[in-house]
Each structure stands twice: as C-alpha cells, then as structure tokens.
Amino acid sequence: MTASEAKKKIQELTEKINFHNDLYYQKNQSELSDFEFDQLLEQLSGLEKEFPELKLPDSPTQRVGGAITKTFPSMVHQYPMLSLGNTYSQQELEDFDGRVAKGLDGDPYEYFCELKFDGVSISLIYENGLLVKGITRGDGVRGDDVIANVKTIRTLPLKIKGKNIPARFEVRGEVFLPKNVFKQLNKEREDIGEETYANARNTASGTLKMQDSAEVAKRKLDCYLYYLLGEDNNVHTHEDSIKKIEAWGFQVSPTYKKCKNISEVLTYIQGWEKKRTELPLETDGVVIKVNNLDQQDRLGFTAKSPRWAIAYKYKSESTSTRLNGITYQVGRTGAVTPVAELEPVLLAGTTVKRASLHNANEIARLDLRIGDFVFVEKGGEIIPKVTSVDLSKRKGNSKQVEYISECPQCGTKLIRHEGEANHYCPNESGCPPQIKGRIEHFIQRKAMDIDSLGEKTIEQLYDLGLVKTPADLYTLKKEAVLNLEGFKELSTKNLLAGIEASKSAPFESVLFAIGIRFVGKTVAEKLARHFKTIDQLSNATYEQLIEAPEVGEKIALSVFTFFRNSENQQEIAKLKKAGLKFESEFKEPEKISTALAGKSFVISGTFQNYERDHLKDIIVAHGGKVLSSVSAKLDFLLAGENMGPAKREKAEALGVKIISEEEFDEKLKEAGV
Ligand code: IVH
Numbered sequence: 001m002t003a004s005e006a007k008k009k010i011q012e013l014t015e016k017i018n019f020h021n022d023l024y025y026q027k028n029q030s031e032l033s034d035f036e037f038d039q040l041l042e043q044l045s046g047l048e049k050e051f052p053e054l055k056l057p058d059s060p061t062q063r064v065g066g067a068i069t070k071t072f073p074s075m076v077h078q079y080p081m082l083s084l085g086n087t088y089s090q091q092e093l094e095d096f097d098g099r100v101a102k103g104l105d106g107d108p109y110e111y112f113c114e115l116k117f118d119g120v121s122i123s124l125i126y127e128n129g130l131l132v133k134g135i136t137r138g139d140g141v142r143g144d145d146v147i148a149n150v151k152t153i154r155t156l157p158l159k160i161k162g163k164n165i166p167a168r169f170e171v172r173g174e175v176f177l178p179k180n181v182f183k184q185l186n187k188e189r190e191d192i193g194e195e196t197y198a199n200a201r202n203t204a205s206g207t208l209k210m211q212d213s214a215e216v217a218k219r220k221l222d223c224y225l226y227y228l229l230g231e232d233n234n235v236h237t238h239e240d241s242i243k244k245i246e247a248w249g250f251q252v253s254p255t256y257k258k259c260k261n262i263s264e265v266l267t268y269i270q271g272w273e274k275k276r277t278e279l280p281l282e283t284d285g286v287v288i289k290v291n292n293l294d295q296q297d298r299l300g301f302t303a304k305s306p307r308w309a310i311a312y313k314y315k316s317e318s319t320s321t322r323l324n325g326i327t328y329q330v331g332r333t334g335a336v337t338p339v340a341e342l343e344p345v346l347l348a349g350t351t352v353k354r355a356s357l358h359n360a361n362e363i364a365r366l367d368l369r370i371g372d373f374v375f376v377e378k379g380g381e382i383i384p385k386v387t388s389v390d391l392s393k394r395k396g397n398s399k400q401v402e403y404i405s406e407c408p409q410c411g412t413k414l415i416r417h418e419g420e421a422n423h424y425c426p427n428e429s430g431c432p433p434q435i436k437g438r439i440e441h442f443i444q445r446k447a448m449d450i451d452s453l454g455e456k457t458i459e460q461l462y463d464l465g466l467v468k469t470p471a472d473l474y475t476l477k478k479e480a481v482l483n484l485e486g487f488k489e490l491s492t493k494n495l496l497a498g499i500e501a502s503k504s505a506p507f508e509s510v511l512f513a514i515g516i517r518f519v520g521k522t523v524a525e526k527l528a529r530h531f532k533t534i535d536q537l538s539n540a541t542y543e544q545l546i547e548a549p550e551v552g553e554k555i556a557l558s559v560f561t562f563f564r565n566s567e568n569q570q571e572i573a574k575l576k577k578a579g580l581k582f583e584s585e586f587k588e589p590e591k592i593s594t595a596l597a598g599k600s601f602v603i604s605g606t607f608q609n610y611e612r613d614h615l616k617d618i619i620v621a622h623g624g625k626v627l628s629s630v631s632a633k634l635d636f637l638l639a640g641e642n643m644g645p646a647k648r649e650k651a652e653a654l655g656v657k658i659i660s661e662e663e664f665d666e667k668l669k670e671a672g673v
Pocket residue numbers: 081082083084085114115116117118120121122173174226227287306309311
C-alpha cells in the first residue's frame with residue numbers, strides 16, 4: 001500500500017470506528033458486532049504501525065492504550081482546581097443560602113444540584129476540538145498530565161464535532177471505577193491470588209497514575225463531567241454548560257436538577273439519600289451550585305473554595321454492636337480473611353451480622369477485643385465495615401485478639417510472606433476450601449466453562465471423595481453422578497455433557513483454568529501464544545519466562561515453581577490423557593514480505609510506539625524470526641527503554657548489533673516496507 005492510499009484508509013477507519021464508538025458509548029446503540037468492531041480496530045492498528053506518521057490525533061487505537069509514560073509532566077492549572085466547603089446539616093445549608101442571598105443583594109437566583117461523585121477529579125483541555133491534556137488535581141495549582149491514560153476512557157470524546165466549538169476550552173469532571181467493574185476487578189484479583197483493593201476511589205486514583213496505558217485500558221475507567229471553563233463558551237448559566245457538555249458528546253450524570261430555592265434543594269437531597277446506592281458509581285453527597293454564571297462571578301471565591309457552591313455530605317449510616325467473635329475464611333489460593341461476627345443489628349434497612357476485617361493489620365489497627373462494642377458503617381458500598389471501637393464500653397479485663405497461627409480448616413501452620421498483608425495456608429493439596437476453590441476456578445466461564453457444575457455439586461463431589469482435583473471430573477461415572485443429591489437422568493446427562501464439551505476449550509483457557517498463581521486470563525493468553533505448548537512452557541527457564549510479554553519477576557517465578565512441582569505435573573498428565581488442549585491454535589500473522597528474511601531479533605524493554613507483541617508480529621510478517629535469548633548467532637537486539645543491563649552487556653560481548661526503535665523503523669523503510 002502506498003503512503004497516500006494508507007492515509008486515506010487510516011482516515012476512513014478512524015472516522016468509522018469513532019462513529020461506532022460514540023454510537024455505542026453515548027447512544028447505547030450498536031450496528032456492528034464486537035468481532036466486526038475489533039477487526040476494524042485491528043486493521044487500523046496494523047496500518048498505524050506501518051505508517052506511524054499518519055496516525056491521527058483522535059485515533060481510536062489510543063483507547064486500548066500501549067503508550068508507556070515513565071514520568072507524567074507536571075502542569076500549572078490555568079484555573080486553579082479548588083475544593084468545596086462541606087456541610088452535614090440542614091442548618092449549615094440554610095446558612096449557606098443566607099450568605100448567597102446577601103452576596104447577591106436580594107436579586108433572585110436559582111440553584112443547580114448534582115450528586116457528589118466519589119472519584120478522582122480531572123481537568124481536560126481541548127484545543128481545536130481535540131483532547132490534548134488530561135491533568136489531575138494535584139495540589140490544586142499544579143497537577144500531572146496523564147493524557148495517555150485518560151484517552152483510554154471510552155466515554156470521553158477524543159474529538160468534538162459540531163459547529164462553533166471554542167478554539168480552547170477546559171472541562172472538569174470525576175474519573176471513577178463503576179461499582180460493577182470494581183467488583184469484577186477484585187474478583188479477578190482474588191482469583192489469581194492477588195490481594196484485593198480496599199475501595200473503588202483509591203483504585204481509580206492509582207489506575208490513572210499507572211505507567212502502562214494498556215493496563216489502564218483494561219481497568220475500564222469511566223468519567224462524568226460537571227464543569228465547563230474557558231473564555232468563549234457562550235454560556236450564561238451552569239445549566240447551559242451542562243447542556244452544552246452533553247451536546248458535545250461528554251457523559252453527564254442524568255441525576256442533576258435545577259432548583260428554585262433551598263427548600264427544593266433539601267427535597268433533592270432527601271430524594272437521593274437512599275436512591276443513590278442504586279447508581280452505578282459511589283457518591284458521597286450533593287453539590288449545590290448557584291446556576292447563573294454572572295452571579296457566580298459576583299459571589300467569587302474564598303482562598304480555598306467558591307462562595308457560589310457547597311457540598312452537602314451524606315452521613316454514612318453507622319451503629320454500634322457487640323463483636324461476638326472473629327472467624328477466618330480460607331480462599332482458593334490459601335489466603336486467610338478474618339471476618340467479624342457481630343451481634344445482629346439493623347443498619348440502613350438490612351440486618352448486619354458479619355463484616356470483613358481484611359487482614360491481621362486491620363485487626364491490629366482497630367485494636368479489636370472480643371466483646372468490644374464496635375461501630376459499623378455502611379457507606380455507599382454494600383458491604384458493612386467496622387470503623388472503630390466504642391472505648392467507653394470496653395471491659396477492663398478484655399484481651400487483644402491474637403491472630404490465628406494455624407489454618408482453621410486443616411490445622412496447617414500459616415505463613416505470611418514478607419511485604420504481604422495476608423496470611424496463607426500452605427497446604428495446597430490437602431486443605432478442603434483450597435481444593436474446592438481450585439475446582440470452582442477450573443470450571444468458571446473464563447476457564448473450562450462447565451456451567452452444568454455448580455458450587456453445591458462440587459461440594460458433594462468433594463465430600464464423597466469422587467473429585468479431589470479437576471482431572472477427576474473427566475473420569476466421573478454416570479452411576480456416581482446419579483447418586484448425588486438432586487440428580488436425575490437428565491441432569492446427570494447434562495453434567496457429563498458439559499464436562500465432555502469442555503475438552504474443546506482452547507489452550508489459553510486450560511492454562512488459566514489450572515490456576516497458576518498470578519496467571520490471570522490475559523497472562524494465560526500471552527503465555528499460550530508465546531510458548532505454544534504446555535511442554536515448552538513447562539520446560540522454560542526463568543530467563544525465558546521473563547522474556548515473554550506481560551511476564552514480570554513475580555509471574556515468572558510463580559510459573560517456574562508451578563511446573564517444578566510433581567503433583568502439578570501429575571495433574572497435567574491426567575488432563576492431557578483426558579484430551580484437553582495443551583497446544584495453542586494461534587496462527588502466526590500472514591507473511592507480508594520477505595524484507596527481514598533470515599534475520600533474527602531479540603526484543604527487550606518497552607517501546608514508545610509499539611507493544612512488544614506487535615513488534616513480534618511485524619518482524620514475523622516480514623519474514624524475520626524472534627528469539628528469546630541473546631546468543632552469538634543473533635542478528636539484532638532491539639532495545640527499548642529500561643532494558644536490563646545484563647542483556648546489553650552480553651550482546652556487546654558477543655558483538656551482536658543493538659538497534660533502537662527508530663533504527664528498527666529505518667530498517668523497515670530501507671527494506672521498502
Ligand atoms: S464542582 C470549584 N461537582 O468534589 C469546585 N465537584 O470537594 C467545583 N466532585 O474537586 C467542583 N462531584 O473532585 C463538582 N458534581 C460535582 C462533583 C464534584 C464530585 C468533587 C470534585 C471536587 C471535589 C470538591
């Protein structure tokens with residue numbers, strides 16, 4: 001394809017994908033299947049890799065990330081990002097209203113109410129319709145430009161279409177992790193033995209600061225906008241701004257309302273007190289703004305916050321109850337979670353009996369004693385938390401809680417790795433909840449997808465000694481299943497058919513299913529593609545593992561150790577015998593040219609314009625070979641940023657040519673690609 005053909009095609013694809021993206025994320029409609037959409041995106045991504053200089057600033061490929069930012073540039077906010085005064089009572093709100101009335105010399109005014117979203121504030125700068133900067137609040141005067149990460153937020157327009165768009169404007173809002181996304185993220189982390197995140201807000205904040213935007217894209221951040229700034233916006237009220245922001249394609253929470261006076265504001269506040277828990281994100285109050293922008297100017301600012309706005313914070317409902325005891329749950333990975341057993345108490349409409357205490361540090365922080373009266377709170381989240389102890393009610397003879405030292409399920413001595421908050425039961429092969437948990441992990445949708453098997457059935461199969469490891473599922477006899485509680489002819493047939501059908505699950509699903517710690521679905525996909533067969537993965541050295549995409553030291557060590565365990569090897573042998581897939585069906589990309597024929601490359605470090613996988617595809621597509629370790633036979637070491645010094649030294653000692661990303665691009669050009 002010539003450059004001018006590519007330019008046209010890139011433009012066409014960019015427009016088409018952006019159109020369908022907006023249709024999906026802003027109008028909730030879809031005209032393309034996910035597959036068709038991904039195909040277009042892949043086509044565009046391929047062309048952009050070939051012609052990087054033709055990539056458009058609003059390219060939708062930025063949504064999937066890839067750019068690595070080592071340090072985020074610090075920027076001064078054109079308009080400082082102030083905070084809001086907080087109130088907790090009707091009286092304080094009425095006082096605020098009194099100050100507004102006085103400040104406006106008796107002129108009539110209206111309010112505009114919005115919920116207070118519990119996320120991370122962000123300031124977005126658009127120039128000539130294009131999103132150019134995404135700056136965090138920082139200290140209010142200076143923040144960090146995290147634009148590559150911001151661009152992964154699918155509901156944010158990368159380019160504003162329409163007439164009379166100001167040459168420059170700024171729009172502010174709140175970046176958040178929707179509740180369901182946060183829950184799913186934690187489930188996935190629990191699944192691979194990572195510690196779970198404590199709350200959605202801090203996780204959103206941490207995510208915005210991640211260096212690898214591809215990781216950010218996977219987290220599925222979202223954003224509500226609520227503030228328009230700039231000189232030429234041609235708006236007279238806050239309501240105008242919100243309508244304009246909406247018309248430009250930004251996402252605005254539909255919960256706002258214009259209120260004629262403070263009494264309508266109070267009705268709005270009451271109306272959302274309970275209902276807000278049904279919203280897709282956490283909220284912690286209501287923001288009340290004077291609607292007219294001239295009036296906002298007249299009221300002005302104090303040193304810290306505007307006089308024309310205030311935040312009403314909902315009190316999280318809290319009550320006190322007796323801590324009857326602490327029990328300990330053991331998960332699939334052996335992680336132990338302490339749970340507070342409470343004297344049942346009514347809180348925000350439900351009876352609370354238990355609350356998670358997370359880990360030993362949390363128990364120590366709260367300085368809990370059995371018999372204490374503890375304050376239990378239910379904020380925006382559904383799960384109650386223990387926030388503190390009512391010391392006035394503490395009995396003199398109470399003793400500090402001693403954390404268990406043995407597994408409550410199998411009696412094995414617990415261990416705690418340095419730097420980790422959780423205790424673990426190391427008895428992987430003999431601890432019942434770990435075994436059952438592994439089978440549950442194995443059958444889940446993203447793994448072997450055996451939906452005819454549920455938690456209850458697994459429990460029965462395990463308790464009866466019929467299934468001790470996932471491989472036992474494949475030798476289950478019809479008679480044995482028929483004997484299970486609740487099983488008849490048809491349900492037995494379905495269960496066995498589900499198990500049989502799982503044999504066609506692809507290698508990457510099997511690799512995820514066998515439950516190697518820290519190997520989630522994405523890592524399993526990368527490993528399957530990189531090593532192709534279980535035998536090659538199993539025989540890989542630590543050095544070879546660390547060379548694979550997405551694999552860092554923690555994962556490499558975990559995979560290496562997993563395959564050195566004879567029980568794991570036996571299990572794999574049984575699964576192989578049962579007929580599961582242990583070979584990747586991934587097809588190498590089609591050959592485009594022979595420009596790199598006979599040349600071998602090792603790719604190391606991180607790159608500005610490419611993901612490692614893509615570099616590999618390009619090299620292979622042009623006839624080259626990608627190797628994992630440096631040897632005298634190697635032609636090129638393609639060196640990105642942060643490449644390990646050992647690799648460079650070895651290449652230098654062996655006289656292997658080291659080339660940069662730019663030199664690689666040159667090489668392709670020279671070869672006429
Ligand atoms: S307006 C001059 N509206 O609350 C400040 N802020 O305590 C104008 N926030 O930094 C802010 N929801 O991060 C506004 N609907 C909303 C909001 C909101 C959440 C956050 C925002 C701000 C903080 C102020």
